[in-house]
Amino acid sequence: MRTLALDGRTGASGDMLLGALLAAGADPAVLDPVEDALGIRYSITDTIRNGIGATAVDVLFDPEAMDHDHDDEHEHGHGSDGDGSGDRHAEGAGPHRSYREVVDLVESMGLAPDVESRAIEVFTILGEAEAAVHDESLESIHFHEVGADDAIADVVGAVALLSDLDPDRVVTTPLAVGGGETSMSHGSYPIPGPAVVEIAERADWSIRGGPVERELLTPTGAAILAGVAEGSETLPALRVDGSGYGAGDAEFPEHPNVLRAIVGESEELAREEISVLETNVDDVPPEVLGGLQETLADVGARDVSILPVTMKKSRPGHLVKVICRPEDAQRVARRLAEETGTLGVRANPGAHRWVASRRIETVTVEIDRVEYEVDVKVASDESNEVYDVSAEYDDAAAVAGETGRPIREIVRLAEAVWHDERM
Structure with a gap:
């Protein structure tokens, strides 16, 4: 399982997440649509924090600001939220907006569906936290610093970079709040601030104090991680593929102000929150049913199953079952209704599934003294004990076509070769 693990021992902010994801291998080109939509530019530079090389990201708004180097000696705070520890952005970063105005702006950017839905989820987490702190409704709440263009650039940019890395799972160790x-x-308040506490209450991860007397976990950083990450007391077991560090603005004498990101293959079964959508249909053409895998995947479906069933009055029909993330459920249900014409979609929210560690290995099979390569999917549990080996159907079918042998024979042969060589 491809896993992104974050080390939160010096907290997290929007710009630190941007830098960490870029340093871990995300493509900066995915930020172009955000720059165009907001009229900003991401300034991406290399820097050093207490001897550690890191990636720093700044959001620039006007031509003069774009000529300034990120590493100029200014008094900056830790994060990007305008949280009292300093603002890393130029003045005129954009107006304060209501929750609805922020959602409308995100929806107008023309983002990929998964990026748009996850960005809106993050702002919903922020909005609900602010609403709880100020005893207001979500629709009436107005964002201040986190509603400005720079904070929106942090959220949407981080989500876009995360989508590009495409991990199956995101985990974070306990996050330091300072x-x-x-x-x-309305005045000063002990760290962590009320909004961060509200967000942490909704999150799967935990927080801890220290290690410095500064605000380390900002509302923007907390909300992004609440929307994408599960908590882990320690870094999970990983076969590391890549890593990098995102730099915070402040420099601390004894602690590198960086957020570390590690990408690799995890050997654990991961708990993943899902929604299960179901509907029964009896008058949908087979061509439409056959296309549901692709059309529903376009709006966030993770898995689509279609089963034959007997419906009322003994009519033959089909049960369509879809697995998706809870935040994608409404969009997936709507597309399912549009494609099939069903009058109702049942939802089972709040469920979860356990996801195995999966990897692809290639074996060589010999038939009539000719060698052929076949990919084999290997599933294992958290202790790396293999419990299933399955030859990839397309590879087996291709070999069967060349040799005239049955596909089942090629599948059995490839799996037997894997067992003989690895077990």
Whole structure:
């Protein structure tokens, strides 16, 4: 399972997440649509934090600001949220917006469906936290610093980079919040601020104090991670493929102000929150049913199953069952209704599934003194014990076509070769 693991011992902010994801291998080109939509530019530079090379990301708005190097000696704070520890952005970063205005702006960007839905989820987490702090409704809440263009660039940019890395799972170790006090619009408040506490209450991960007397976990960083990451007390077992560090603005004498990201293959079964959508249909053409895998995947479906069933009055029909993330359920249900014409879609929210570690290995089979390569899918549990080996159907079918042998024979042969060589 491809896993992105984050080490939160010096907290997290929007710009640190941007830098960490880029340093871990995400393609900066996916940020282009965000730059075009907001009229900003991401300035991406290499820097050093306490001897550790890291990637720093700044959001620039005007031509003069674009000529300034990120590493100029300014007094910056830790994060990008305008949280009282300093603002890393130029003045005029954009107006304060209501929750609905932010959602409308994100929806107008023309983003990929998964990026748009996840970005909106992050702003919903932020909005619900702010609403709880100020005892207001979500629709009436107005974002201040986190509603400005720079914070929107942080959220949408981080989500776009995460989509490009495409991990099956994101985990974070406990996130340091810092200490002391932070400035708010209504005065100072002990760290962590109320919004961060509200977000942490909704998140799967945990927080801890220290290691410095500064705000380390910003509302934007907390909301992004609440929307994408599960908590882990320690880094999971990984076969590392890549890693990198995202730099925070402040420099601390004894602690490198960086967020580390590690990408690799995990050997654990991961708990993944899902929604299961179902509907019964009896008048849908087979061509439409056959196309549901692709059309529903386009809006977020993870898996689509179609089963023959007997419906009322003994009519033959089909049960369509779809697995998706909870935040994608409404969009997937709507597309399912549009494609099939069903009058209702049942939902089972709040479920989860256990996902095995999967890897692809290639074996060589010999038939009539000719060698052929066949990919084999290997599934294992958290202790790396293999419990299933399955030859890839397309590879087996291709070999069967060349040799005139049955596909079943090629499948059995490839799996036997794997067992003989590895077990």
